[in-house]
Amino acid sequence: MVGEFLDVFVRSGLARLLVRLYLLSTWPVHHYRAKAAMECFLDSSAIVRMPLHVKAWTAPLCLSFCQAMVSDYPGNNGREDPLYKDIRGRLAVVIALHGQLLPKEWVINHLTPFAVETANEVIANYNAGFLPETDALLEFKKFFSALCREMAHVWQQADNLSLLPSRHRQPQPLQQTIVLTLTAIELLMLVDQLLSRLPPLPPSEHMVNTLWVLLATVDSWTDVRSDHILLAGLRETIRARAARLNALVLGTGAARSRQEDVVRLSPRLKRVLWFDARRHLAAAMLPMPLSGSDSEHLPQPFELLVDRTRLLENSFVCVSRASRHELLNCKLTVRFLHEEASHSQAGVTREWLVLVCRALFDPQLTLFCPCPHNRRRFFLNEASAANHRLNLQYLNFAGRIIGLALMYNVQVGVLFDRTLFVQLAMDDITEDPLLALDDIADADPLLHASCRQILEMEPVVVGSGVLGLTPTRQVSPGGRNVAVNSLNRRHFVDQLITNIFVNSTKEQLVSFAEGFSSMLVDPGMRGAFFRTLYLEDLDKMLGGSVGAIDVEEWKGNVEYRGYNEEDEQIKWFWEAVESMTAEEQRRLLFFWTSVEYLPLDGFRGLGFGLIISRALDETSDHLPSSSTCLNLLNLPSYTSFAMTLSRLKIIAQEHV
Template identity: 45%
Template sequence: MSSPFKTLTVIAFHKQFIDDATDDRHRNRSPQLVINDSPPSSSTMQKKPKTTSSRLQFFVRMMWKCDTLVIRASREDTVKTLLLQIAFKIKVPFVYLRLIYKGKQLQIEHNLGECGIENDVNLQLVGRLRSIGCPVVWKATEEIVSLILRLCRSEVVPDASTNILDHFKKYMDNSEYFGVFMFMKIPSLLVNLFMSPWAFNKTVADLSIKQFVQNSLDMKCKTLQGLYIESVLEFCELLRGVGCKSDNLLYIFCRDGFATLLAHVGVLFRNSKRRVLLQGVFYCVRELADGLLKYLDSSKSCLTSGEISCSDVRGFVNFSTPLRKGMAEQQGEFDNCGIYYAEDPLLAGLVDQLRIVFFQLLSKLDECLQVMENCLGNKEQEEGDRDAIHSGRSHYLFILKELYHISKLYSGAEEMFWGVLLRRKNMLSYLIVRYAERSDDHRWVLENMGVTNFESRRHLAMMLFPALNDEVLGYEMLIGRSQVLAESLEYISRAKPKSLEGGIFMEFKNEDATGPGVLREWFVLVCQEIFNPKNALYLACPNDRRRFFPNAASKVHPLHLKYFSFSGRMIALALKSKVHVGIVFDRVFFKQLAGNYITLEDIRDADPIMYHSCKQILEMNVDYIDTDILGLTFSIEVEELGRRRVIELCPDGESIVVDSKNREMYVDLLIQNRFVTSISEQVSHFAEGFADIISGKRLEFFQYLDLEDLDWMLHGSENAISVEDWKAHTKYNGYKEIDRQISWFWEIVGRMSAEQKKVLLFFWTSVKYLPVEGFRGLASRLFICKLNEPENHLPTSHTCFYELCFPPYSSITIMQDRLGIITQEHMSCSFGTP
């Protein structure tokens, strides 16, 4: 075609008519617009009596076929409505068509009456073909339509699947193709073919639809994917309309493809077409939610979990996510959903229905968690049955996470959501420990840490560490006890973080022992040296000598920043290895690692004197402090390396007097200078070292925990060692529990001091501090083994296997003497073997 513009003559007649049942949908074949330059024939221009009817008939003369199309409308219809009818008949996308009357283009939003359309008038229909490739697309598409219709008429068409798949492969990347594909109603034709009773036809349709969806997913251009997402949605709706639901594999394939496209291109619901897409997304949400409700109902039985695939659960999340984001984008902030939608009934309906889905799922999950709790509490439940109780419950976490996000859309929904989880705290924590995976995002629980317990928070934090990499060779170290800090510094500092992912293998010089027991001992010894006050790296809190924070004066050591990076790595490695090293962080240090602001209450333990001084300044009588009797300005005097200097807390701070109006600012600046600014380099290097081991997730790690959680992970239990708990978690090899040597042993241990018990435990296991759970928190049970040696032989241990070995002593006195020797602090190291 030489010109991109072509015209048809459209003749408007005003007359009464009856509906014509003839379907011209597939009868008119040409994809071209053809000029009718000749005037209308006399037969088409016959005068008709005027009537008061508002109905019009338009005749579109098709010159290339000597055919005339009949288009019906009323004066109340818009120009757009008329164009849509014409576009449908002549198979040209509506977006390419314009109507011209008396030399002016008619606006699509005006109705025909407003445009002055009466009897016996001529209109020009102008079509613009945007590229010379469009006629080729039309022709090729019409051939595919013809092929599908032949199949529907039960004709035998060899290579039908190949032809259709080749057609998609050739034309889907053409930007014109989407409009032609949809205009020719190919989705409807393929679905009709899929419903054919003939197996061959069904197979052709199945392959064609799946290939179309897969081609849409494989596209690199998001703009094209944004178009084809509507086609994939239409396939879903058409299949659903003919009865193909969640048990139909083709429907599931299309629905999953629709969800994937949503994730690829994002969804912006800013126009009417997108609003229809929004509604399509909701149908999928409702359908999947109904399936989840059935699954949750069946999973309430203690020994059954219901049947639902992980893809169905993830499908619900995949559709719900763009749905809630689209509604939020359409309406802005949701202060009280359901109030602001009078002008948009569709959106109002979807918002209300999604709220119903939220309440239904939350209520059902509340019931399920209660049933789980009752089943777990049944002491008589067999261990195997207790495992069966939770088979399939991993889906609960995915559903809860999405309900958390939906709750933010509705007034009062968040409070209801957290209320349910607070009631079911034990079960939520159990689900997290049992089913939470490294690949999932669990940060939503950070918003209300009160709904979890220590065990679940620790589990989430520990999953941030990379898993042990078997492909990486272990990092080997040979360290002398007399130089344990300096030599450990060199080994750990020069190691690449990747090399530490394979684990650490170390031994002390001139000692044969190696393995996990020696490694635990090394962690404790090194960390004790790092936080030893004599090394001036960290300061101990005056009121709690276990608590430490970086020392601003550590710069006296030229390698102090290297030591802070090293200490960050060591603490991370100890946490990763689940070794309790016996030290804890002060709140000012912990909060900085978590990225939180330091307040006055945070410094209570770190500097009690400064804390009480600041409290007095803030509580002082207004008139008293305004007399400047304290002589305070926004500056402080500090001593560094034997020299004193003035530090201004703000610009020109020496000249700003502290009074009742600015004292809160003064106290805040004082705290920030003392506990943030002055140690920022030390904290930064510690954080960098820690991040090396945890793959950069340092901030998230500390945000998952309370300070008390970290205390328990680093220090362990503060409780005195329980001999009964110790005994309950000990087994025997060579001895029997009723043997007199075993009775003597526990009697002697029961009379030991608290410190002797700790030394014995360390000798036995290289565990100096028990986990907060006590002995059940250890990696293994403990063992007492019979040693075939004379009774003058001292007890020995295999710390890697938690084994204590001693010969069958002939009396309790001899046993007590031998145990007394190994429970001396200076004798507890180097006795064990791996």
């Protein structure tokens, strides 16, 4: 009923009469009453209480007010009136929230002028030497986003009906498309100019927001209509301003990086972004770990008490029962049963994450399979279908642990295979991804080589039946007894890959993905998180550096207590470290700090220094001891290099 009254109000011309009373009345009281009447429709508290369809009907009313103020304003200066801008702002809000309830043709016909108008204001502000005003920028974003949504739908329908006789085709919004394309080209030129002015120091928040809004606008319009001039210009701007785009990304705060326009653009920009920039965007989707100062006002940190002898079972129960709020919004601390820890728990948490990942990705647990030529790289194991329910729960737990490792920037030494990475990058993992043949090269080199051989054979050889290729298990409906020939071999290979690496582990993938998604600020960002990165990026973030440790850099990050660099014991210590294998060095580092795999940037990326302290109460017969909470190694005063080396070799044994 209210919507009908609003419709009558608009159609009767009363909206325009109210505007004329506001503009032309010589009596101040009439002017202010007319203004107050129009402002009633800008009252957010009143609009919030309206039903959705009524809220949408306020859009035509705001449109009538705006049109009347432009046409009837003395001196044609209606757009400068503050009330006009207030009403236009309300129209933008209504369209952004409820525009999908309005007819598409109405939105396209009536909002295109407002999108162009606000875009021109943005450009005019820049040309006058100022950054665009925030209100004009946000209104432009709302108008243009609504137009992109409706235009995409209309053009898709038009393309689908293009083969039908002309009498069945729908009219195409050609004029509006041309106008908006020209506007997008002008905005792209503005983006290029803004990027060229981007300072080397962190840019202002307003500059960052302006660039992201404009970039997202131009990019979204290319999805609506692929204008070759606009597309070529966008690609050239991205290529030519790659360094400035990296500065923009690194200068964007975490909260802004999580907004829809940045999340949508990130995968499209990643080919010109540096690793640090891609990591910055992905890390913004993870919660920020709470430091000690952050947690002062929280009731209690979230503490896990774990028995080392039952590490995996204890950890599974604690983490699986924990709420998402506890894991993301409390300070996680881990304590091992019967072990004392200092006030600094970071080292224990790191050690716990590494040990739990070792246990979860142990092939004997059957959740994951290691790749034949790289035992640190894993894909989902179809054998985990046995003990089905419990294994799915453990896979959900594994997803949470990987999320925590990324959140706390702990390199746990685990790498994902491409078959797993590609599927996690999909928004809807219940759909079948089209894995490329090369995606399975690490997971199953023999199958990869066989399939490639089938695809590269001469057609006459495949079609002759010499190979005798028929599926040993049904890879597609009705396909068990169909011989492979030159016409269907590509389909056979695609279906075989999908059957082995997708269909057989679908439920396992869903469980793992749900666990990982629960560790993100917004669980719906899981696909975007992986699309923002290359697989090699995730390797660096989770797996760390696999090369030999730079002992000189290691020395430079150590301070001494009770020793100095010139003491014989210290010289023997570093000489022994240099003589160790890379694997032994990693085990020693893990014993000392609970860090087994260094970040890509080495010791600088750890964020803390290491300590070697003289063990005062221990004789030369004792082994070194450590406190991973303090990153401290207690080194006894050994009397020879041979003794030092033998003691460190014992420490570096795998199961110490």
